[in-house]
Amino acid sequence: MATAGVKEVRTPSLNSTSEPPSLFDGTSRLYISYTCPYAQRVWIIRNYKGLQDKIQLVPIDLQDKPAWYKEKVYPQNKVPSLEHNGKVLGESLDLIKYVDANFEGPSLFPTDPAKREFGEQLISYIDKMTADVYSTFKQDPVQQTCHSFDYLEDALGKFDEDGPFFLGEFSWVDVAYIPFVERFQIVFSEAYKHDITAGRPKLAAWIEELDKVDAYKQTKVNPQEFVEVFKKRFLGQQ
Template sequence: MAWRQKARGVHGRIFAPAARRLEPPPFPTPPPPPPPRASRRSRRRSVPPPPPPHELAAAPEPGGAPRPSKRAHREALEAAPSGIVSGLDLGLLNSSRPSVRTGRPSAALQFAHFGLPQVPDRNGSVSRNHPPTLTSASQQPPLDDGATRLYMTYVCPYVHRAWIARNFKGLQHKILLVPIDMADRPAWFSKIYPENQVPCLEHNNKMIGESLDLIKYMDNNFEGPKLSHDDPEKQGFAEELLAYSDTFNQAMMSALKDKGTVTADAEAALDKIEVSLSKFGDGPFFLGQFSLVDIAYAPFVDGFQVFFVNIKNYNTIAGRPNMQRFIKAGTAAVPDAAPAR
């Protein structure tokens, strides 16, 4: 007995297992009796049925939370007071988790393929490269200091248009991001921009809003690769598609809110995009090369694909190879650069 204690005390874990092996094995104890088997009726009452695949929650990440269910998505969509932005913002807040059914990254991670770094997760965790979001308690940035600022929010697809244009033209260090909490807006924001919406660009002591007007302004007033074409045919087609973008978004959002199957209007809108992508055969984008039209549609085409899979069990790009190439090609089109603070 003494040498066992000495082995444990002096040599610790090295000799302790050997000493224990010298002891006779303990008498095995019988396993506990199994619990009484419940009847089939009681099992049906006590065990809830498994949820369908679209309502399964993804495994939570460290410090994160599971994805909302299909019902949560639908309730938020129906309660959205401002249409498309509020509806899409709901899903973008859960961007850090892949789709349960498809395994694809959800909307905002797909937008990273168009030059957007990962946005905050639904708990508000933001990469260290991202500026903090300003709330009603935040001070106003200095005015008339010559800086160019893009007032934005991380989870709005209209903002993503301006964000993609900024990154494509290489203006990360010339156009500063100023994220605004739209649910808790600073009082000073409505004073500098009475429309009180994002995105808006502060440049040369004036404010430019409306996402389509803003990306045209950025293309015409800043250096970097051009996002418009000199070909009259392509430019005319670009204006037609830019004018149609709101119609496309409204048709898709109405289909998301509809409790039935995918509507005929949504199918027609998707087919129009598919056909439009094949009009010019010199590239995967609408005009062949990356342009303002691609920026206008990218956040919505990609975002709607994720929402329809999770809410409607309908893949908007299945059987539409041009749309599949369009989303994939965005990976190389825009540099994935972190925004300047």
């Protein structure tokens, strides 16, 4: 199931002192941040489709962005963005679809109409789910997020006869959710001493299977670094 990926060395992020790459020279470039869950989505699909040699990864320091990124690449000044065929596109869910449709490699969109419909339903919920979880961090997240993680547990049972993923097979739905669930699992474990998979065997199995997917494993955040950022941002700890 897991595609054999090319092991990449993470190059330093470009900051305000960095020169831009040779923009619009025909090279396809994916601008990301190593810490951004939205960028991680597109990074995963790039890896899964085996496009490491076709789409160059350009990491940006979000705390010290180079001025040329907004001025010359992506006026919205966010990541991810994709430079391809003389234009720059953004928005992570749109980019997942774009990369899947415009580059070679295994597709992450099932052909089964029932799975496609359920996948769209799950995608339509993801922004609400993540917003609900983030909103509890200064309150009582363990109790207040039960419904969000229970929703995932129930959803993972829909096609579980076909496999441990949301649509049975590994798909764009898993790619859309895992960057956020990865971070939530870290935060709940480290900051609140709680396991979000407790009593949720399907969620536990899903995370375990995703950890076998090399395309995803290469994109995971450093847990210690992420916890430090989280504590400063949400808990006011220095």
